Amino acid sequence: MPVPYLTDEEIYALISPAQAREALKKVILDGFHPADDPARISVPAGTGELLLMPSSTATYTGVKVLSVAPDNQEKGLPRIQALYHLCDTETLSPRLILEGESVTNLRTPAVSALAADVLAAPDASRLLIVGAGPQAVGHVHALAAIRPLSEIRLSSLSQDSAEEAAQRLREEGYAATAIGPEELHAATEAADIICCCTSAGDPVIEDVVKDGACVIAMGSHSPDRRELPGSLVRRSLVVVEDEKTAWREAGDVVMAHEDKALPEGHLHSLEDLVRGEVARAEDRPNIVKTTGMSWEDLAVAIAIAEASHHGIDS
Known part of the structure; x- marks a missing residue:
């Protein structure tokens, strides 16, 4: 079955900065401990690096995959590009693919x-x-x-x-x-x-x-x-x-x-x-x-999935 994909424009339309902030707060108050989050993984690639940011809660698991290419700006391309892969934790079945730039742009200010x-x-x-x-x-x-x-x-x-x-x-x-x-x-x-x-x-x-x-x-x-x-x-x-x-x-x-x-x-x-x-x-x-940190992307991705009716209970 094809995995649903959300663009940056669709994501921005689904969740506000305030909702992203509250999603982060909810994850902590629900008992998640950021100290337990896996460390960011960096792998040299091409002219830059690949970054992997995995995280997991009792219900959802996800990973953001980023490419960082410092020379891209000279070519008119983004220095950082990313996708977010969201699964349910029980079966690790893919639920949603999200454009990563919007996830990052929402998560960091939140x-x-x-x-x-x-x-x-x-x-x-x-x-x-x-x-x-x-x-x-x-x-x-x-x-x-x-x-x-x-x-x-x-x-x-x-x-x-x-x-x-x-x-x-x-x-x-x-x-x-x-x-x-x-x-x-x-x-x-x-x-x-x-x-x-x-x-x-x-x-x-x-x-x-x-x-x-x-x-x-x-x-x-x-x-x-x-x-x-x-x-x-x-x-x-x-x-x-x-x-x-x-x-x-x-x-x-x-x-x-x-x-x-x-x-x-x-x-x-x-x-x-x-x-x-x-x-x-x-x-x-x-x-x-x-x-x-990886848990922050996961918290925002969960909020987006639920707002788009692609969450576990949808």
Whole structure:
């Protein structure tokens, strides 16, 4: 029997950023432990690598297969391409194939918003986005679902890209403005929420974040790349998806520790945050550092399957 396939357009029509966030929250509250998730598998291939991201719950099992080809941008092709394969856990029979870009574009901002809903001040309204790609725009959508954003500023290495992203967001009704590098320092100081959506290897903001602000760093899963200065990581409350995963993949954590050892117990898990065992700090910044984990894709894929009536009970 042919396995149903959903395109990016169909997926975006089925599930909102808020629904993706709630799907992640539900998986944790239903008893899933992110620390039990399998590690991401990387296999060299061609000019890049293949990434395999498998995960399983009592009812559903899935794997995202990604190809990462850094030279593709010069050829007018996406750097990352992916498909998601969803099965039922009992028989491992295929249920649904999903276009992977939309799953990732929904999942990553949803994880950020899930954490920021606890870590950002209740009245947070000023958002700074560093980056101007799909994740930058997706994070605006996800964060606007948890806080009334009155001011959105976008900064990017490419001013044209920042202007284009800001224009798109304005057309969608958001108060978005592109800023130049000379404005980034002041914007960082003033922001209630800062979201770094870049592939940078070195810090993209300065350590001038105000106490109580929420900083999201989601740009890489490499231990030798970071978006935040180590001094900011050391003086902040830091939430990661899973501590073991963070020490393996989160350059913002690993490199801050290499600069100067982080104290024992400095990292808190997303699971503990969602379960109410960690509270936001008001006397220092609040950081959420994510690298992307397989269970997150599975949670969103399940929500999409059920919304499309391709779930187990359909």
